[in-house]
Amino acid sequence: MNDIxxxxxxxxxxxxxxxxxxxxxxxVISEVPVLSTEAKxxxxxxxxxxxxxxxxxxxxEITLDDGQKVYLYGTPGQRRFxxxxxxxxxxxxxxxxxxxxxxxxxxxxxxxxxxxxxxxLSNSMAVIGVTHYDESDKPSMDDYCQCLQERGxxxxxxxxxxxxxxxxxxLIDTLLASLEYG
Amino acid sequence: MTLSxxxxxxxxxxxxxxxxxxxxxxxxxxxxGMQFWQNQLPHYPALCVVACAxxxxxxxxxxxxxxxxxxxxxxELVELLxxxxxxxxxxxxxxxxxxxxxxxxxxxxxxxxxxxxxxxxVEAAEPEIHAVDSAAVAEPKPSQxxxxxxxxxxxxxxQKTLAVGEDAIFVLPGQAWLVASPQTQRYYxxxxxxxxxxxxxAAPDDIQSRHLQAxxxxxxxxxxxxxxxxxxxxLWQAALACxxxxxxxxxxxxxxxxxxxxxxxxxxxxxxKFLRVAAFMNQHAASLQTIAAQTGIALPAxxxxxxxxxxxxxxxxxxxxELAKPAGNGAASELFRKISSRLARTDREAS
Numbered sequence: 001m002n003d004i005x006x007x008x009x010x011x012x013x014x015x016x017x018x019x020x021x022x023x024x025x026x027x028v029i030s031e032v033p034v035l036s037t038e039a040k041x042x043x044x045x046x047x048x049x050x051x052x053x054x055x056x057x058x059x060x061e062i063t064l065d066d067g068q069k070v071y072l073y074g075t076p077g078q079r080r081f082x083x084x085x086x087x088x089x090x091x092x093x094x095x096x097x098x099x100x101x102x103x104x105x106x107x108x109x110x111x112x113x114x115x116x117x118x119x120x121l122s123n124s125m126a127v128i129g130v131t132h133y134d135e136s137d138k139p140s141m142d143d144y145c146q147c148l149q150e151r152g153x154x155x156x157x158x159x160x161x162x163x164x165x166x167x168x169x170x171l172i173d174t175l176l177a178s179l180e181y182g
Numbered sequence: 183m184t185l186s187x188x189x190x191x192x193x194x195x196x197x198x199x200x201x202x203x204x205x206x207x208x209x210x211x212x213x214x215g216m217q218f219w220q221n222q223l224p225h226y227p228a229l230c231v232v233a234c235a236x237x238x239x240x241x242x243x244x245x246x247x248x249x250x251x252x253x254x255x256x257x258e259l260v261e262l263l264x265x266x267x268x269x270x271x272x273x274x275x276x277x278x279x280x281x282x283x284x285x286x287x288x289x290x291x292x293x294x295x296x297x298x299x300x301x302x303x304v305e306a307a308e309p310e311i312h313a314v315d316s317a318a319v320a321e322p323k324p325s326q327x328x329x330x331x332x333x334x335x336x337x338x339x340x341q342k343t344l345a346v347g348e349d350a351i352f353v354l355p356g357q358a359w360l361v362a363s364p365q366t367q368r369y370y371x372x373x374x375x376x377x378x379x380x381x382x383x384a385a386p387d388d389i390q391s392r393h394l395q396a397x398x399x400x401x402x403x404x405x406x407x408x409x410x411x412x413x414x415x416x417l418w419q420a421a422l423a424c425x426x427x428x429x430x431x432x433x434x435x436x437x438x439x440x441x442x443x444x445x446x447x448x449x450x451x452x453x454x455k456f457l458r459v460a461a462f463m464n465q466h467a468a469s470l471q472t473i474a475a476q477t478g479i480a481l482p483a484x485x486x487x488x489x490x491x492x493x494x495x496x497x498x499x500x501x502x503x504e505l506a507k508p509a510g511n512g513a514a515s516e517l518f519r520k521i522s523s524r525l526a527r528t529d530r531e532a533s
Binding site: 148169173 | 367412441442443444446448449453454457458460461462464465466476477514515517518520521522523524525526528529531532
């Protein structure tokens, strides 16, 4: 695990599929207005789903009671900006992967983001939040667990609504508990 | 019933007016009876109701099984009515609240039985509202049994239903009811999991259950006001409700265990209590004693979590411990607690 005692920044990174709610998630827990880099999507599939999407990063922060800052970063969803993921994950505490369950193939999306961040995850932790589950309950949560088991990975996976601060707090708490014992 | 009169310990008579009835027999084989059971019964938690059906009603105290080939015999009816009479006599006097809830008659109400055709089966009409009979609620008695035996609780009935794979309806008369569907991996209820607690705590003998063998019966059993919930959450809560820190039968504290995967109960209030145990058991295989020591969570709570996960099929037993690295990093733990505390504040502010 990254040695957080030597980290200059305490940061958490939100990644995952386009439309999963990364920008929204940061917005509900950040105490500062989210700095967002939205633009018209260039990828056809993304353009079908959203009128605008993150192209560089989202940024938010929270301040702990002792004045320390926790920085919240969101990665772009379009594949051509995947390199940002590696940049943003450097020195991060852990990764929150949000998967849109209304995507045509959510389990492939999960595979994709786990593979994309394999290096980071070899030394850190992730939690997976399945969003839009109220709109589509297929694949089921058991399917996600099965998918992780087949990969030989055991990241916590939870249903989550990116609009709800409580759900995002639950995801981060789950990540922190995993970090504590990882 | 007239023929049975001399064998009965109390005087019974049919009433056409349900408002005067102490006991109502409901035929679950009829559409009207089933509709009453589904839609009306939950609104009248204190009614003393007998389920009558040709299907099986395992472990039910107030049920009359109707053989498919003949009407119920006089002996069966006598036994049922005498048991009901004893039950009614043993009920405590109504409290002031209960008395206020009842439309108390000037004279003590006779022990009555309502029926529409003399066959001791009622197509029920609008029933009387009684106060909740708290004496009828089964209390968990963890101290009586050193190990946790699901068969002594609702959990055992639920697990048998899952094993059979048939949808089923469970009723704690006058208290709570639900439909469990292994087919859809959902349970259906008009109330929250918290409000189902009396059913989860009840002994099997106090619970009436019936398998719904055809898919269309599930559709008819689920009322419009019933919402579906994951069956895993019911299993989790049913185990936690009765576990009481006692280890599940057949398990030992020194067993080396870990989670197969993360429990899907994040939206239940009890989730946070067990978050750290779940995180530990998701990454390490250890004995329950070691898990308690490493996480700083009391052993009975670890045992409760283990039992609930076992009920959901999430526990894997291993021959040897697998502790990847020493758990707990003081500085990290402190930081994580600060972040959690800050997020909790955000959550409170948001809500």
